[in-house]
Amino acid sequence: MNPKEKIKEILRKLIKEYPRPKTALTFKTPFELLVATILSAQTTDVHVNKVTESLFKKYKSAKDYAEVPLDVLRKDISSINFYNNKAKHIQASAKMLIERFNATVPKTMDELTSLPGVARKTANIVLSDVYGVYEGIAVDTHVKRLSLRLGLTNHDDPVKIEKDLMEITPKGEWGNLSHLLILHGRKICQAKNPRHQECVLYDICPSRNI
Numbered sequence: 001m002n003p004k005e006k007i008k009e010i011l012r013k014l015i016k017e018y019p020r021p022k023t024a025l026t027f028k029t030p031f032e033l034l035v036a037t038i039l040s041a042q043t044t045d046v047h048v049n050k051v052t053e054s055l056f057k058k059y060k061s062a063k064d065y066a067e068v069p070l071d072v073l074r075k076d077i078s079s080i081n082f083y084n085n086k087a088k089h090i091q092a093s094a095k096m097l098i099e100r101f102n103a104t105v106p107k108t109m110d111e112l113t114s115l116p117g118v119a120r121k122t123a124n125i126v127l128s129d130v131y132g133v134y135e136g137i138a139v140d141t142h143v144k145r146l147s148l149r150l151g152l153t154n155h156d157d158p159v160k161i162e163k164d165l166m167e168i169t170p171k172g173e174w175g176n177l178s179h180l181l182i183l184h185g186r187k188i189c190q191a192k193n194p195r196h197q198e199c200v201l202y203d204i205c206p207s208r209n210i
């Protein structure tokens, strides 16, 4: 099976397991997803959702985040890993959105990654989940681990992994692929003790004996 056939088979099998792949982060607006995704680095989506439940009631717009004293914002997200930097990035992004993008979350990779604290992973999530725009594939820790185990890449660097995945995956599936690998990584192909015997990818996985 060549790599393009293999990725189609992976998508076919995983979509049966997870019929509605989407982010586990809770949001109602593009800016809320941007904030939630910045908060989610090194933090579980469950914990981010707990924090944003009250955060999104308190802060309704980019202007609210831009104008609040930084110490207050820091305190509001202080149970999140790296809250100090994340508060700075969220406030700086909110200010830049107002100054350069008419307070609207932009729709291109270049514009999104010009925001403080927004790298390709965050930009890909926002572009695909909010706008249905596919400029790349979000590579988080699960996507990285599964891509390596499934033999879809030999690289460790997320940007190189993303490039390898983009070369073999139909563009319309870029968003789905990321979500499906994340869901499967959480449920079955966990970092420690992957559950090979329960895995629908067992037959086509070169790491089934690890």
Ligand code: SF4
Pocket (backbone or CB within 6 Å): 149, 150, 188, 189, 190, 194, 195, 196, 199, 200, 201, 202, 205, 206, 207, 208
């Ligand atoms: S067979 Fe094992 S290593 Fe391969 S994807 Fe499934 S759980 Fe992960």
